[in-house]
Amino acid sequence: MTATAGIRTVTFREAFREGLREALATDERVFLMGEDVGRYGGCFAVSQGLLEEFGEERVRDTPLSESAFVGAGIGAALGGTRPIVEIMTVNFALLALDQIVNNAATLRHMSGGQFSVPLVLRIPTGPGRQLGAQHSHTLEGWFAHVPGLRVVAPATHADARGMLAAALVDPDPVLIFEQIGLYGVRGELSVDAGPVDLDGAAVRQRGTDVSVVAYGGTLAPALDAAAELAAEGVSAEVVDLRALRPLDSSTVLESVSRTHRLVVVDNAWRSGGPGAEVVARVAELALDQLDAPVERVGAVEVPVPYPRHLEEAALPSASQVAAAARRAVG
Amino acid sequence: MTGAERRALFTTMLRVRRFEERCVELYSAGTIHGFLHLCIGEEAVAAGVLAALGPEDGVVSTYREHGHALARGIPMESLFAEMFGRTTGCSGGRGGSMHLFDASRRFYGGNAIVAGGIPVAVGLALADRLRGRDRVTACLFGDGAFAEGEFHESINLAALWRLPLVFLCENNRYAMGTALARSHAETDLALRAGSYGVRSWAADGMDAVAVQEATELAADTARAGAGPCFLELRTYRFRAHSMYDADRYRDRTELEAWRARDPVELAAAALAADGLLDDAGRKELEEAVGREIDDAVRAAGAAPLEPVEDLTRFVTTATEDGS
């Protein structure tokens, strides 16, 4: 087999589905539940065909009861199964916050380590296109605030394909935030792609002049900006956080210690967002490596508006990232 | 029900009553801290429900769970130790009064968010169904939880999936200080639960025998695959909501009327009437319970506190060993 023969082109949606199918096929304790994951095929068609393949017991449609079915996922995990619970979008995950924060994240602790909650939550997040304020939230940072949870955000096809398997092996609750805007995006994936590590940020592009730190939905604009900057002779290093909790500070610090300039890109509002945490850690641990003020590119502090031009103005873009990098490099 | 079973119920209730009374004392003395919710007056629910379950069954409880935990068989010493914050506590001291856990007895806490444990109970029952296990999950909660969306979402889901689950509503008539009639348009909870297509009925929560028999029937029904059942256990707490409140929301005559049906004394009288417990027997039992409590308090008080260096243990698997 040649190298190119081992590569195919898939969408993020297909990569996620492949991970799900593999999980259901290889471990009989695994089941998927959520709103419209079965007969409908998933709100974003990620689970299409899985009901037919694995049956109603393993692919379970739930009522619109986020708190109940997320809590049921916690109970089922306590009971020895490996539930994968899909919450249709992060916007509706707010209806299950009690279960996620008060139970999934705390049961191990409150019981003095007697119970593990090996639950996987799949949560689509981020803006789509003109979906309005209530369907465009980027809230993974809220969950990353909570000890006891593991929060990951696949931004590449390989991570979309491989994070689920690693999450199912983890004895603690794992929240996988899938970017709504990426589902239809095509990219290359090795035919033998498999599980990946959940821990650790990844340097997606090497560079020497400025570190651009992104994750999930902002990796693509970060890489686009890096290409734009390269044409101007500015060498940007792009770091993909991959996980927001635990946050891999060392990869970021190592990069900043080489480039001495930092741009953080985040679809969330800047105030109190994941980007703010990255900046805080650099300030704590590597302040004397900074040779320019840190630049932050985030959502404008406004609920995401409906009109196209306002939505675009509210959200980070590649050109904003490039401009921030130019300011940093000076 | 045999005389031995009835005597066992009485013994459980007496242990719960005396245990709770000692908790009052220890709290007042500053030995127990935080929130402390006592079930004095509600002992028949704890004794009856837990007597109806097998060791393989699961239990999900609330923050008023000392009685449930004792009746489930968790030793007094580990309960006191938990409330003293000691490492020998049933949750290693990390939980406190509201978060009693015991994996070996399938006792899943100790949930301090009203109704928060109910969805978890649904999941435990779902896991049993998926794994083909012949066991039920008992989910205890109060009348306050009946007002929460999580309860309604959960009973619908359990009914929809016909899960082996028993919903046990320990109706003490007050959600903290708010009377049932002041927060529910229809106060017949069993009637309302029935609207979810669940077998529902009410039982006298001051009579341990009645509670046990009702729970056995409900558990057998659920175990047989007929779907969940809902039991409303009508009871009353004799003390304040939490350790102390000014109790301005209840009528003294109401309290006295319920006290006249004190579940412990009711059971004692019934046993005496049937010649199953005389004064000497009662005295002997009281002394045995007193000694059990004294020994438990002493041992729990001598247990070590967790070193501060271990603070970040029990957060994720990665922090488990704490070394």
Place this chain on the structure above:
Amino acid sequence: MTVAEFTMPALGADMTEGTVVEWLVSPGDEIRRGDVIAAVDTEKAVIDVECFESGVLGDILVDVGQKVPVGTPLAVIATDDAAAVPPSGASSPIPASEPARPGSPPSPERPATAVEPRVRSPLVRLRAAEAGIDLRRVPATGPGGRITQSDLDRVLQPPTLPHRISATPYARRLAAERGVDLATIQGSGRRGLVRARDLPRAAPAATRSPRPAAHADPRHATAQLMARSKREIPHYYLGAQVDLTDALDALRAHNRAIPVPDRVLPAALLLRAVALGLRAVPELNGHWIDDGFRPGDGVHLGVAVSLRGGGLAVPVLRDADALGLDALMRALADAGGRARAGHLRSSEVSGATATVTNLGELGVDTVVGVIHPPQVALIGIGAVRTRPWVVDGAVVPRAVVDISLAADHRASDGATGSRLLREIGRVLGQPDLLVGDDQVGDDEVGDDEDRRPR
């Protein structure tokens, strides 16, 4: 028979003290375990309190209306059952065992000992060590008797105001590693920000000297400061001629009454006028830091003194507005002498809130000054000359001086500057304000309430 204590119970998670609002029993009454014997107000509610002993109530130790901490004995109970009483009379039914290892927080009730000061901040320790201050002698005002930065500031007088160089953290680190004085570097970033690229590449051998002291090369230090001032500060200039005749007459009268060595020079008189003027116009007394004006915590006058070897020394007369004329003269003479001898301590050349340059003795008529950053005003004084002056319609000879102001236009406008010059002129026209006893002028500012003995 044994005696037990009935203590103020903990009636809730947040209760630390309670007030007895009613005793339901009296000494001598027989009480039983479980009886409600008192009512306690927890500030959330009045709670009936039960006792856990049976026996006879002895003395009541806490009267109705008294607020006491949880655990305080409220009454004594003579119990009839010795077994019901915890041994050794302890109120806690179980021994309170301590965590086995060190690291547990100290009990908050324990008062701080005089022997070991309570310091949490490593910065406080570091600063104290650097300044050679014994922390045991620093009065603590922080929570739990801790010594705070402010406590230290009060001892470490006067606070040193670092000359702020704008540089990135990385540039600072490299400069330290390479022994480069950042003050010598022209920054290429925004607002003169020094970045790594602005530093010389390699470290010059063995030039890793400590930051040069202010007096080591006075020309160099003055050059740096003045260049920065002209680069950063948008100056504006005002001037006024002031008739000094009456003030000088009063000064002569004053001097006649005191021994010759103590006599006061006109320079001190002018200095006092400036100090009182700045007190009246605080907008010109302070610092421009981080894009904002911070008023001074007193009128601390820098007095420019030319050095023989070139350059300037600017000793600071702290709280100059509070010094009477004689005291001001003494301070001026002392500081000027030591400045010229090169004996000023670093604390004596920092913290000025405004500077006065008096070039009159050099024969200069008018001074157009350069502000000392981060101050916002410099007052220039020229020679006192006898000039023709119009008084009541007649031209008469009078002693006149040119007083000028150079001010930072970021911090103030011309109208404010005019007020200062007017105020100085007003004070100089009323020599009683200047020459009288040391308290003169105090009644013009402040509030008597503030000056009551405490």
